[in-house]
Amino acid sequence: WAAEEYYEGAPLAQVLKSRSPLNTLQALELGIKISEALAHAHGKGVAHGLLTTESVSVLGSLAVKVADFQILYAMAPAGTRDARYCAPEILSGEAPSPQSDIFSLGVILYELMTGRRPFTAEQAMDIALDRNYEAPAAPADLNAHVPPLLNSVILKALKPRPASRYETASDLLSELLLCRSSIVRSLNRERFQEQSMALKPSIPPPARAADPPPPPPRDRDLSLDDLGKSLDLDGDMDTGQYRKRQIFAIAAVAILIATFAGIGGFLFRSCGGIRDNLGTGESGVVQVPNVVNLDETEAKFKLGHADLKTEIEKVYSADVPEGLVIRQDPPAGKKVKVGRTVKLIVSLGDQELVVRDLRKMPLREAEQLAKDMGFRVEVEREYSESVALDHVVDQLPKPGEKSSAGKLIKLFVSNGPEPREIDMPDLIGKNINDVHRILAENGIPYGDIKSVPTNAYDVGVVVSQSILPGTRVNTKSMGDVQIFVAEPAAGGAGGVSPDDDPFYDGDNAADSKLKKKNMNVTVTQDGSEVVVEVVDRNGRSEAYRGRHNGGETVPLSLEGRGDVFVKVFINGRLEQQVKF
Structure with a gap:
């Protein structure tokens, strides 16, 4: 058995059944609260293991409680776990990790925004077994009120490979907070425009044959006020008091509009109508944001938000997961003109290559060929009785095997016989x-x-x-x-x-004359073998052989006919040559 804290609240699964889908801001706020809980747990070294809408309870004022850390995972047999919320690696039998929790939270975020889950149980098992992976429909395609950045955040959390997801729940939380700020700014702009329109005099519209079609419905009255209320959202403020506050707000807005119009006109005339972007202090200039290691969609959105264009080039990379930005040009922090194009190098992931046979090739030739194939090369030396010196004895990976560009190929090179x-x-x-x-x-x-x-x-x-x-x-x-x-x-x-x-080998009289010579050989090392060889017209002969200790002097009496060459070997090495 297990004991947990008692609290009053409804499981998120029940809330979604009664109110799905929530408006975007409400749903995002719930996702932020769950991310905060996961980030705290991961910071303590604890992964949830089986996060679902049943293990998240919603309290008043959009507060949440995340329960059952490790309990459901430990108690539920592998075949009974809800595969729709499980990361592929969990279904494959791996232990829970922060990345598996991030995947499960991605499923919940998807469900909060669209009212449905991204995968069926069968699709989830196919992903785990590397069969027929098909990316889910983008949340923005199912709910037009999901902004582009939030759309890309959810899809990144749902990547099948753990390395392609967010590294930590804190990273995901930071992105969700950025999404909330963007939505709030957008709402404030809409409300300001609505209140400004209310101040304009009513002018009868011109006669027309028929009324235009009604505008599309808004995001279920998307409201910042909802963030401070409980989920029943039944309480309303006094109507008269609300009316007075509304009239006061309209009057205040009118004064602000007049004030800012005067100031804005002055600034526009003074600056020639050119704006200062992103706090660079220079007109028409922006600072390039850092988008390296971001998903391609996120990077485009971030650069577009800075009034910059993008150009994409895709390359294979063994180190950077597919879809992430490897590098950018101009680099982050550089000041450029508005509308400048930023070139992004985006990873295509690993490129599979068939390894060629490099065995018995000269080392230099094999190294160059391996580099031309896109591999990094490491050399290890070993003795070989059958392969010539500085030629390749063996290799890893083996010939015919598949590997990825940028990966290491190891060459075992001959040092000759042992x-x-x-x-x-x-x-x-x-x-x-x-x-x-x-x-x-x-x-x-x-x-x-x-x-x-x-x-x-x-x-x-x-x-x-x-x-x-x-x-x-x-x-x-x-x-x-x-x-x-x-x-x-x-x-x-x-x-x-x-x-x-x-x-x-002459035969004149001078060549036949016998010559003699006395010489000394000094030995420097104990136990040294001294061998003296004489070469004359009669050929080669050994004149002396003996062992001596260091410091001894060996006296030699040598003779030969014609030109005589004397070679002195100590311990087998030629140390001295003399001609007489």
Whole structure:
């Protein structure tokens, strides 16, 4: 069981049966009171869950009580809830939220203004299941007394997607208060005109064949006085007293008209008849209002109220719900001439795109193609044994799936094979094309290829490498291996003489002479392996190999025939080259 406050009042459903539809101002006042109650509850973190005309009671002076917060929702099985007032997400099984309450209030506002609900129970279920959604008839089409702004406010509250409705009940309340102010201003203008007409002398109308048809009925005697009375509206003030007040009011109006006519004529002559708009202080100039994030209809109404025209351009947007203004030009706050056109960029909502296959493409090409399709791109690196370095391994969304323009597409890009420890392969004597393949297969990084002039090797063959073959290396931390490739060497001016060719295989006497050299190698790191390689006319040979600690000096006695080149490797890396 549950206990609630006792109060005297009639359910809104009963009031609507006996008096539906109410006049516009009465109906709007009830909607404002319900919005105030919801805004207060939402501020405390409480959503109603199942707001209907049965859970709203009307007291005297148009006061309302909103009851059954969470009670009807919790106690009523899903199949027994009144679907005509339920937001689509509630019918789909989601928990109540401020947006679901705003939808239910939109249904009540629609019913207050038109005397009927926007959806049948069957239509409500179709909306919840994303089947055959058809927007309800505009309230203004069913009740000519509903002004454009109020019409758009109600339709926005009834949007099927929660993100397209008002974000909070306070936002909806602000719009309803603006609608009430607009209606009150309109009523005051009408009454002023009627009282002004009563002061004019009665002039017999010219003879005519027949009387014109009577004017359309007014909005059931739309009256500001109704706001201060209870719903029975039976009380009337004393007729004689009312008559005296009416005569006094007419006389006062006459004096005001005469006074303002004189002042107005003076101002019109002084200012050339040009008015100052929206408090800008400049004649014929208005300040552009902010309409970003408003519904297109609301934006047009707001700009039209400021004497500005509109031009609409619609674009797809993954971030802004359909029908809302994304941006405006001129921007809000800018002063422009009356009648200026404001361009509005309005969202068409998400645009579904079919994702292309970007796998195995080079990263730069795949990125550009994804951006051309309208996606944002995020790159994540991973190792791959089968996909080349800097090529796309995989992607999300997958090829053929649908996504929206502006959404993120994630590219998984190859970093090459996973790092591992290997023995440095012997590349000397191999063609450079084969060397590229060997290095790629083993995940060995390498820098620029350097050329060595020599006639001892064919062009394009590797003659030297900066890491000694057989050295144990980690492919991630080893750094680049330096590769030296043979290029033609010609004797004479500008060429390379046989004496400067470390690989020259000559047979003259000078080349056969044995040469000797003593040198020292200093070690800086404990446990370092020192390997010394000699290249002379007889080819390549290992002259020394040993391990030493930091600070030790290794004495070397070296010899060779012809031009002798000495290469010193420490821990597999070329550290020193000497020619003698």
